[in-house]
Amino acid sequence: MNAPENTPAEWRAKSANQTRLAFGQALLEIGARETRAVVVSADTQDLLGIRPFIERFRERFVEMGIAEQNAIGVASGLATTGLHPYVCAYAPFITARSMEQVRNDVAYANQRVVIGAAASGISLGVAGGTHHALEDLALMRSLPNMTVIVPADVNEAYRATLATLEIDGPVYLRLGGRTDEPPVGDPEAPFRLGKAVQLRPGRDVAVIACGALVEMAARASDLLKKEGIGVRVLNVHTIKPLDRDAILAAAAETRRIVTAEEHHLAGGLGGAVAELLGVEQPTRMRMVGMPDAFAMVGPTGPLRAKYGMSADAIVAACRALLA
Amino acid sequence: MSETRETLVKRLETQARQVRRNIWRAIRAGGGGHVGGSSSAADILAALYFHRMRIRPAEPDWPERDRFVLSKGHANAALGAVLAQAGFIDDAVLDKFYAFESPFGMHPDIKVAGVEMCTGALGHGLPVATGMALGARIQKKAFHTFVMIGDGELHEGSNWEAAMAAAHYKLSNLTAIIDFNKICQSGRVDEVISVDPLADKWRAFGWEVREIDGHNMQDVVDTLDMLPLNPDRPTTLIAHTVKGKGVSFAEDTYLWHSNSVNDEIYAKALAELGLP
Numbered sequence: 001m002n003a004p005e006n007t008p009a010e011w012r013a014k015s016a017n018q019t020r021l022a023f024g025q026a027l028l029e030i031g032a033r034e035t036r037a038v039v040v041s042a043d044t045q046d047l048l049g050i051r052p053f054i055e056r057f058r059e060r061f062v063e064m065g066i067a068e069q070n071a072i073g074v075a076s077g078l079a080t081t082g083l084h085p086y087v088c089a090y091a092p093f094i095t096a097r098s099m100e101q102v103r104n105d106v107a108y109a110n111q112r113v114v115i116g117a118a119a120s121g122i123s124l125g126v127a128g129g130t131h132h133a134l135e136d137l138a139l140m141r142s143l144p145n146m147t148v149i150v151p152a153d154v155n156e157a158y159r160a161t162l163a164t165l166e167i168d169g170p171v172y173l174r175l176g177g178r179t180d181e182p183p184v185g186d187p188e189a190p191f192r193l194g195k196a197v198q199l200r201p202g203r204d205v206a207v208i209a210c211g212a213l214v215e216m217a218a219r220a221s222d223l224l225k226k227e228g229i230g231v232r233v234l235n236v237h238t239i240k241p242l243d244r245d246a247i248l249a250a251a252a253e254t255r256r257i258v259t260a261e262e263h264h265l266a267g268g269l270g271g272a273v274a275e276l277l278g279v280e281q282p283t284r285m286r287m288v289g290m291p292d293a294f295a296m297v298g299p300t301g302p303l304r305a306k307y308g309m310s311a312d313a314i315v316a317a318c319r320a321l322l323a
Numbered sequence: 324m325s326e327t328r329e330t331l332v333k334r335l336e337t338q339a340r341q342v343r344r345n346i347w348r349a350i351r352a353g354g355g356g357h358v359g360g361s362s363s364a365a366d367i368l369a370a371l372y373f374h375r376m377r378i379r380p381a382e383p384d385w386p387e388r389d390r391f392v393l394s395k396g397h398a399n400a401a402l403g404a405v406l407a408q409a410g411f412i413d414d415a416v417l418d419k420f421y422a423f424e425s426p427f428g429m430h431p432d433i434k435v436a437g438v439e440m441c442t443g444a445l446g447h448g449l450p451v452a453t454g455m456a457l458g459a460r461i462q463k464k465a466f467h468t469f470v471m472i473g474d475g476e477l478h479e480g481s482n483w484e485a486a487m488a489a490a491h492y493k494l495s496n497l498t499a500i501i502d503f504n505k506i507c508q509s510g511r512v513d514e515v516i517s518v519d520p521l522a523d524k525w526r527a528f529g530w531e532v533r534e535i536d537g538h539n540m541q542d543v544v545d546t547l548d549m550l551p552l553n554p555d556r557p558t559t560l561i562a563h564t565v566k567g568k569g570v571s572f573a574e575d576t577y578l579w580h581s582n583s584v585n586d587e588i589y590a591k592a593l594a595e596l597g598l599p
Binding site for chain 1: 386390433439440441442444446447449450451452453454455456457458459461462464480481484485487488492
C-alpha cells in the first residue's frame with residue numbers, strides 16, 4: 001500500500017466534522033491506492049470536497065455539470081470499461097431525479113458505481129423541501145444488488161468510503177450537509193460492512209440508529225442510565241445488507257426496540273428493522289424519524305427537534321416501551 | 324482473398340436480409356413484437372457487426388472491442404439476430420424470444436454475450452455510451468463506441484444532457500446513430516412531438532452531423548468507414564429509414580411498431596424478404 005495522502009489528524013481537520021467532506025478526503029486516498037478509481041461530479045466539487053482529488057488526479061476526474069441522469073449513465077458506462085466511478089452528488093437529486101438510471105444502468109446492470117450522496121435528510125434545512133432527501137433510503141434499499149451505507153460521523157464516513165474498494169457492485173453512501181456531525185464512537189475502530197457497532201450496552205431497550213441520530217441515541221442512553229435504565233445503542237451504519245444477527249439478538253435480549261434515523265418513517269432503517277422483526281421475531285417497537293410531511297424551512301438542528309428527531313424524542317420512545 | 328467494395332456491399336446486403344428474416348423468426352416465436360423498429364435498424368446493424376466493428380464473438384469481453392449500445396432496446400430482435408449471426412450467441416436462442424427463463428427477451432440484457440447494457444427504458448443509451456467513450460479516453464484505449472437511438476426516443480431529455488457532455492469532452496470516439504424512421508408508438512413523430520430540425524439540433528449541441536440513407540448499404544458502409552468525421556467532435560449519423568422496412572404491409576405504419584405475428588403473416592413476410 002502506498003503512503004496515505006493525509007494523516008488522520010490532517011483529514012479529520014479538513015473534514016470539519018462533516019461527513020460529506022470526509023468522503024472527499026477519502027477519495028484522495030482511494031485515488032492513490034486504486035488507479036481504476038475515477039470521480040464523476042454533478043457540479044458538486046466543493047459540496048463533497050473533491051478539489052484535492054481533482055488537483056492530484058486530474059486525468060481521472062470528469063465533471064458532468066448539473067445533469068444527474070447523465071452523471072449516473074456516464075458512471076455506468078465508465079464502469080463497464082473497467083473503471084471504478086465515484087459519483088459525487090446531492091442526495092435529493094441523484095436519487096429521486098435519477099432513480100431510473102440508478103435502477104437500470106447501475107443496479108440492474110450490476111455495475112460497480114459508488115454514489116456519494118451529500119445533503120441527505122434535512123441537513124440543508126434552510127433550503128426547503130425541494131432540497132431535503134427523506135425518501136432516499138427507501139428508494140435505494142429497495143434495489144437489488146445495491147449496498148446502502150449511512151455513516152454516523154467523519155471517522156465512519158472516511159472508513160466506509162475506503163471500504164468501497166472491496167465492494168464489487170453498486171453502493172449508495174449517504175452523507176450529511178453543511179451541519180457538523182459530532183464524533184461518536186471510537187475513531188480508530190475499523191469499518192466492517194454489514195456489521196452493527198454497539199456503542200452502549202443495555203438490556204432494557206435497544207435503540208437501533210443510523211447517521212446523525214446515532215449520537216442522539218448515545219446521549220439518550222446516557223440520560224436513561226442515570227435512572228438505572230440500560231439502553232443498548234446499535235449503530236447500524238449498513239442499511240443493506242442489514243445486520244440481522246445483531247438486530248435479532250437485541251430484540252431477543254431487550255424485547256423493546258426503538259429505531260432512529262433522519263428519514264421518513266416509511267421505508268428507511270425503521271422499515272427495514274420492522275420487516276425483519278415482523279417476520280422473524282415480532283417485538284414491540286417505536287420509530288423515531290420524519291413523520292409523513294414535508295419539512296418546513298429552518299436550521300437543521302431546530303428542524304430535527306421539531307419533527308421529533310432528537311435525544312429527547314428517543315428518551316420518550318424508550319419510556320413509552322417501558323411504561 | 325481481399326473483398327472488393329462491391330462484393331462487400333453485396334455480402335452485407337445478404338446478411339441484412341438474413342437479419343430481417345431472423346427478426347421475423349424471433350418475433351414469430353414470441354407471438355409478436357417490435358417488427359417496425361427492428362427492421363428499420365437491420366441494415367445499419369449488419370454493417371456494424373459484419374464489417375465496421377472490431378469484435379471477437381468468441382471473446383465477448385475483449386477489453387479493446389468496439390462497443391455498441393442499442394438505446395432503442397425494443398429493437399432487441401434485431402440485436403439478437405446480429406449477435407446470433409456473428410456467433411456471440413447460439414442461433415437456437417432466436418427461437419426462444421420471450422420464452423420462460425430465456426436470455427432473449429423484449430429488451431437487451433447485459434448478462435447476454437455481446438450485449439453491452441440493459442436498455443429499453445428510453446434515453447439511457449447515450450449517457451452510458453458517453454461513459455464508455457470517456458472510459459476509453461481515460462484508459463487510452465482505441466475502441467469506438469456506437470449507440471443507436473430512436474427518433475421518438477429523442478423526446479427523452481437525458482439524451483440532451485449527454486449530447487452536451489460528449490461535445491464538451493470532444494468525444495470523437497463516440498458515434499450516435501439516429502434510426503430516423505419517423506414513427507413512434509402512437510403515430511408519426513412529427514405529429515406526436517416533432518424532433519425537427521434534427522440535424523440543426525445536433526449541430527447546435529456541438530456534434531458533427533451527417534445524414535445518410537439507412538437502407539443504402541453503400542452509403543452506410545462508406546460513412547461508417549470515414550469515422551470519426553471530425554477529430555474534435557462526436558458524430559451523429561441521422562439515418563433516414565423506413566419503419567418495418569422489407570415487408571410491404573409492415574412498412575411506414577405505426578400499426579407495426581409492435582404487432583402480433585401468426586404463421587400466416589410470418590409466411591407472407593418471408594416470401595417478401597426472399598431467400599436468405
